[in-house]
Amino acid sequence: MMRLPPFRYLAPKSAQEAAKMLADHAADEAMPVAGGTDLYPNMKRRQFTPRVLVGLSRVENSRGVSGSSNDGITIGGMTTLTRVEQNELLQTHYPAITTAAALVSAPVLRNMGTLGGNLCIDTRCNYYNQSYEWRKSINFCMKKDGEICWVAPSSKRCWAVSSSDTAPVFIALDAECTLVGPDGERRVPVKSLYEHDGIDFLKKKREEILTEIHVPKVNGRRATYLKLRRRDSIDFPILGVAAAIETAKDGTVEKARIVLTAVESAPVEADKAEAVLVGKKLTEDAIEEAASIAYRPAKPLDNTDLTNAYRKKMARVYVARALRELMRAEP
Amino acid sequence: MAEKQHLHLHVNGEPVDVVAPIHNTLLEVLRENLRLTGTKHGCELGECGTCTVLVDGEPVLSCLALPIELQDAEILTVEGLTEDGKAHPLQIAFAETGAAQCGYCTPGILMAAKSLLEKNPSPARREIEEALAGNLCRCTGYIQILQAIERAAAGDVGKPISV
Numbered sequence: 342m343m344r345l346p347p348f349r350y351l352a353p354k355s356a357q358e359a360a361k362m363l364a365d366h367a368a369d370e371a372m373p374v375a376g377g378t379d380l381y382p383n384m385k386r387r388q389f390t391p392r393v394l395v396g397l398s399r400v401e402n403s404r405g406v407s408g409s410s411n412d413g414i415t416i417g418g419m420t421t422l423t424r425v426e427q428n429e430l431l432q433t434h435y436p437a438i439t440t441a442a443a444l445v446s447a448p449v450l451r452n453m454g455t456l457g458g459n460l461c462i463d464t465r466c467n468y469y470n471q472s473y474e475w476r477k478s479i480n481f482c483m484k485k486d487g488e489i490c491w492v493a494p495s496s497k498r499c500w501a502v503s504s505s506d507t508a509p510v511f512i513a514l515d516a517e518c519t520l521v522g523p524d525g526e527r528r529v530p531v532k533s534l535y536e537h538d539g540i541d542f543l544k545k546k547r548e549e550i551l552t553e554i555h556v557p558k559v560n561g562r563r564a565t566y567l568k569l570r571r572r573d574s575i576d577f578p579i580l581g582v583a584a585a586i587e588t589a590k591d592g593t594v595e596k597a598r599i600v601l602t603a604v605e606s607a608p609v610e611a612d613k614a615e616a617v618l619v620g621k622k623l624t625e626d627a628i629e630e631a632a633s634i635a636y637r638p639a640k641p642l643d644n645t646d647l648t649n650a651y652r653k654k655m656a657r658v659y660v661a662r663a664l665r666e667l668m669r670a671e672p
Numbered sequence: 673m674a675e676k677q678h679l680h681l682h683v684n685g686e687p688v689d690v691v692a693p694i695h696n697t698l699l700e701v702l703r704e705n706l707r708l709t710g711t712k713h714g715c716e717l718g719e720c721g722t723c724t725v726l727v728d729g730e731p732v733l734s735c736l737a738l739p740i741e742l743q744d745a746e747i748l749t750v751e752g753l754t755e756d757g758k759a760h761p762l763q764i765a766f767a768e769t770g771a772a773q774c775g776y777c778t779p780g781i782l783m784a785a786k787s788l789l790e791k792n793p794s795p796a797r798r799e800i801e802e803a804l805a806g807n808l809c810r811c812t813g814y815i816q817i818l819q820a821i822e823r824a825a826a827g828d829v830g831k832p833i834s835v
C-alpha cells in the first residue's frame with residue numbers, strides 16, 4: 342500500500358481560525374487540505390510530509406454560489422467542482438466556468454475536489470509526479486529533495502507546469518479572490534496569485550486561506566475554455582486556452598483576454614494577441630493574426646505528456662478555435 | 673507519533689466503532705480494520721477508481737478520503753449492495769453480460785453505477801460513459817459493462833440475452 346505519512350488533524354470552524362493554526366506552525370510543518378485530491382497523492386509520494394493538516398471541511402459558509410449576472414457572483418472556495426459544474430446560474434451566465442470545472446478529471450474526483458483547491462494545486466512535471474523510490478532513483482530534482490532540474494539542467498528555477506483548469510478561466514473573466522489570514526482578509530485578482538516558478542508558484546502567504554472567488558458582472562463578456570489532453574475522460578491539461586471578449590454593438594472588440602495554461606509554471610496571458618484584437622471585428626483574419634501571436638509566449642518543455650513541439654503548435658490551433666467559438670457566439 | 677483516533681462510522685447501514693491512526697484512509701480502514709475487502713486498492717492516487725464507495729449516495733475515492741471527515745456520513749461499499757443476501761440487479765446484470773473478467777474494477781464500477789441509476793434511472797449510453805469516466809477497466813473493453821448497466825436500468829435482468 343502507498344500510505345499517507347502520519348500527521349495530526351485539526352478541524353477549524355472558520356477560515357481565520359485555520360489561518361491562525363497554520364501561522365502557529367513553521368513552514369512545511371502544517372498545510373491546509375480541502376478535498377485532498379491533489380495533496381494526498383502528493384503526500385503519498387512524499388512530496389509533502391506536513392506534521393499537521395488543517396482540514397477545511399468544517400469551515401462554515403465556505404460553499405455555494407451567490408449573486409447574479411448583473412451584479413457579479415461569488416463562489417465559496419470549498420464548493421466542490423461537481424457543485425460548480427451543476428450550478429444553473431453559472432451554466433447560464435458563465436458557461437466557461439462550468440465547462441472548465443467539468444473538464445477536471447472524472448466525476449468521482451469532482452465530487453471531492455474543491456474550487457479553492459483547484460486554484461492552489463501543485464505544479465506538475467514528469468520527473469516530479471512519481472513515487473519516492475522513482476524520484477530517488479534519479480537522485481531527485483530541484484523541486485523536492487534534489488539539486489538540479491532534469492528538464493532544463495542549466496536552469497536556476499523549476500519549470501513544473503501550472504495545471505489548474507479553472508485558473509485561466511477566472512483570469513480571463515478578471516475574477517478576484519478573497520484570502521483570509523490570521524489578522525484579516527484581502528481581495529486580489531486571481532491573476533496575481535501566480536508566480537512563474539515551479540516551486541514557489543503561489544504568491545499568497547502560506548497561511549492564507551482562499552475563501553471566495555468573485556466574478557464580475559457579465560456585461561456582455563463571452564468566454565470559453567478549451568483543453569488538450571491525451572485521454573479526454575481523466576487527464577490533466579497539457580494545454581488549456583481560456584478566451585473572453587467584450588464587443589461593441591457593431592461587433593468591434595473592446596476587451597479581449599487570452600490565457601494559456603499548462604505551458605509554464607503560471608497561467609500565461611497573451612497580452613500582445615489581446616491588443617491585436619482590440620478595435621477590430623472578430624473576423625477570420627483577425628483570429629489568425631491573434632493566434633499567430635498568442636502561441637509565442639507558450640514555452641512548453643519536455644515535462645508533461647506528448648511532445649513539446651506538438652503542444653506549442655496546438656497552442657496556436659486552440660487559440661484560433663477558442664476565438665472562432667466566440668465569433669460564432671456573437672450576440 | 674501516529675496518533676490513533678476513535679472513529680464512529682456508518683458503514684452499510686450499521687454503526688461501527690474503529691480505532692485507527694488518523695492518517696489511515698477510508699480504503700485502509702475499510703479493508704484492514706473492518707475487513708471489508710470488497711473495495712479494492714489499485715493506484716491509491718485517485719487515478720483508477722477501483723476504490724470507489726458511496727458517501728451519502730455520491731461516489732468518492734476511498735483512497736483519498738479521511739474517515740475522520742466522514743463520521744456524519746452514510747458509507748456504502750460493495751458489501752452493502754446485496755439485500756437479504758440477494759444480489760443487486762446490477763450485480764446480476766454484470767454476471768449475465770460478462771462485465772467482469774478479472775473483476776478488479778467491478779466493485780468500484782458497481783458503486784458508481786448504483787449512484788448513477790439512483791439519480792438517472794434510464795441513462796443514455798453517453799451518460800453512463802461520463803459517470804464511469806474515473807473507473808478504469810483493463811479487461812473488458814467496457815462494452816459489456818455498459819451493456820450490463822443498461823440491462824439493469826431497463827429491468828431486463830433475468831431475461832435471455834440477445835447477441
Ligand SMILES: Cc1cc2nc3c(=O)[nH]c(=O)nc-3n(C[C@H](O)[C@H](O)[C@H](O)COP(=O)(O)OP(=O)(O)OC[C@H]3O[C@@H](n4cnc5c(N)ncnc54)[C@H](O)[C@@H]3O)c2cc1C
Nearest residue numbers: 375376377378379380446454455457458461506551577718
Ligand atoms: C487522477 C487525477 C486527475 C486530476 N485531473 C485534474 C485536471 O484535469 N485538472 C485539474 O485542474 N486538476 C486535476 N486534478 C487535481 C485536483 O483533483 C483538482 O484540481 C481539485 O480541484 C483539487 O481540489 P482539492 O480540494 O482536492 O485540493 P486539495 O488536494 O485539498 O489541495 C490542493 C492544494 O491547495 C491547498 N488548498 C486547498 N484548499 C485551499 C484553500 N481554500 N485555500 C488555500 N489553500 C488551499 C492545499 O494545501 C494543497 O496544497 C486531478 C487529480 C487527480 C488525482
Ligand code: SF4
Nearest residue numbers: 466482490499500501
Ligand atoms: S521542472 Fe525540473 S525541477 Fe521542476 S519538477 Fe521538473 S525536473 Fe524537477
Ligand code: FES
Nearest residue numbers: 714715716721735
Ligand atoms: S485506488 Fe483509489 S483511485 Fe485507484
Ligand code: FES
Nearest residue numbers: 773777809810811
Ligand atoms: S474486469 Fe479486469 S479490470 Fe475490469
